[in-house]
Amino acid sequence: MSTVPEVSLNNGVRIPQLGFGVWQVPADEVVDAVSTALEAGYRSIDTAAAYGNEEGVGTAIQRSGISRDELFVTSKVWNSDHGYDATLRAFDATTQRLGMEHLDLYLIHWPMPEQDSYVSTWKALERLYSDGRVRAIGVSNFHRLHLQRVIEEGGIVPTVNQIELHPRLTQSAMREFHREHGIATEAWSPLGQGKLLEEPTLQKLADSHGKTPAQVILRWHLQLGNVAIPKSVTPERIRANFDVFDFELSNEDMDEVSALNTGQRYGPDPDTMNVS
Numbered sequence: 001m002s003t004v005p006e007v008s009l010n011n012g013v014r015i016p017q018l019g020f021g022v023w024q025v026p027a028d029e030v031v032d033a034v035s036t037a038l039e040a041g042y043r044s045i046d047t048a049a050a051y052g053n054e055e056g057v058g059t060a061i062q063r064s065g066i067s068r069d070e071l072f073v074t075s076k077v078w079n080s081d082h083g084y085d086a087t088l089r090a091f092d093a094t095t096q097r098l099g100m101e102h103l104d105l106y107l108i109h110w111p112m113p114e115q116d117s118y119v120s121t122w123k124a125l126e127r128l129y130s131d132g133r134v135r136a137i138g139v140s141n142f143h144r145l146h147l148q149r150v151i152e153e154g155g156i157v158p159t160v161n162q163i164e165l166h167p168r169l170t171q172s173a174m175r176e177f178h179r180e181h182g183i184a185t186e187a188w189s190p191l192g193q194g195k196l197l198e199e200p201t202l203q204k205l206a207d208s209h210g211k212t213p214a215q216v217i218l219r220w221h222l223q224l225g226n227v228a229i230p231k232s233v234t235p236e237r238i239r240a241n242f243d244v245f246d247f248e249l250s251n252e253d254m255d256e257v258s259a260l261n262t263g264q265r266y267g268p269d270p271d272t273m274n275v276s
């Protein structure tokens with residue numbers, strides 16, 4: 001089985017560079033999907049309270065028999081649970097649903113700037129970290145200004161910012177900002193939600209490496225240094241998305257993929273996202 005490269009977070013905790021995402025995996029399908037992923041070799045699972053499937057993720061993990069310390073489990077506090085006390089309660093509910101005493105990574109799902117409560121939410125994450133209930137804390141969908149505020153007003157620099165990132169939205173400015181501050185970049189919708197796999201450049205590169213367009217995109221993420229968390233409910237795709245450790249893109253290949261950037265988002269803009 002392949003050994004997945006890891007990224008060292010700014011507190012020394014290591015996260016597998018390739019994980020498995022479960023947004024939009026229905027609760028009654030998530031046990032099968034996560035079980036298939038674990039059998040394929042994934043050891044990192046990305047869920048969230050908002051996905052409504054934490055219980056099934058926990059069930060699949062327990063059934064796998066894989067020891068807890070070989071796994072990396074991420075969840076996220078949802079927008080309606082922002083604020084210090086509500087976040088502590090949300091974390092308790094998440095760990096209960098997962099059937100776990102601790103998480104490896106807990107993220108603020110969205111900054112929700114209009115609510116203006118992400119700093120007190122961050123302070124609750126700091127408390128969970130100092131209490132040893134989570135091995136690393138981070139954020140998701142934070143823009144530069146939101147990150148600057150938690151860095152200035154909080155006591156801990158986030159380990160991770162999980163943002164939308166794929167060849168149509170390469171996020172070079174955010175990646176540079178993360179690098180400057182020791183924050184790991186985690187890519188959500190790393191395959192562009194499957195909407196750019198017909199792109200001729202990706203097909204050409206796939207043909208030249210004997211791989212698929214999805215595998216080329218995942219390889220591009222790995223070589224950029226991103227953490228990537230592709231989702232699939234299709235067993236062959238779950239396995240194929242993990243089969244990306246036996247080839248390498250050249251510098252020219254990497255540039256060709258990056259040149260597909262148009263700045264297009266498939267998900268909400270963090271500055272205006274207001275679903276809670």
Ligand SMILES: NC(=O)C1=CN([C@@H]2O[C@H](COP(=O)(O)OP(=O)(O)OC[C@H]3O[C@@H](n4cnc5c(N)ncnc54)[C@H](OP(=O)(O)O)[C@@H]3O)[C@@H](O)[C@H]2O)C=CC1
Pocket residue numbers: 020021022023024046047109140141162163187188189190191192193194195197212214215229230231232233234237238240241267
């Ligand atoms: N923090 C945040 O705000 C967000 C976090 N996320 C996280 O990121 C994860 C991944 O993002 P997501 O939006 O799901 O999108 P992805 O970019 O992972 O794409 C998933 C889509 O691509 C299809 N697909 C997967 N693999 C292949 C393949 N090899 N060939 C063809 N099609 C394929 C899937 O279909 P099928 O399942 O039918 O096989 C699905 O429709 C989420 O599951 C979640 O964990 C996502 C959005 C926001």
Ligand SMILES: O=C(O)C(=O)[C@@H](O)[C@H](O)C(=O)CO
Pocket residue numbers: 023048109267268275
């Ligand atoms: O998947 C996630 O983590 C999300 O936050 C998304 O559901 C996001 O809210 C979205 O794309 C809504 O359209």
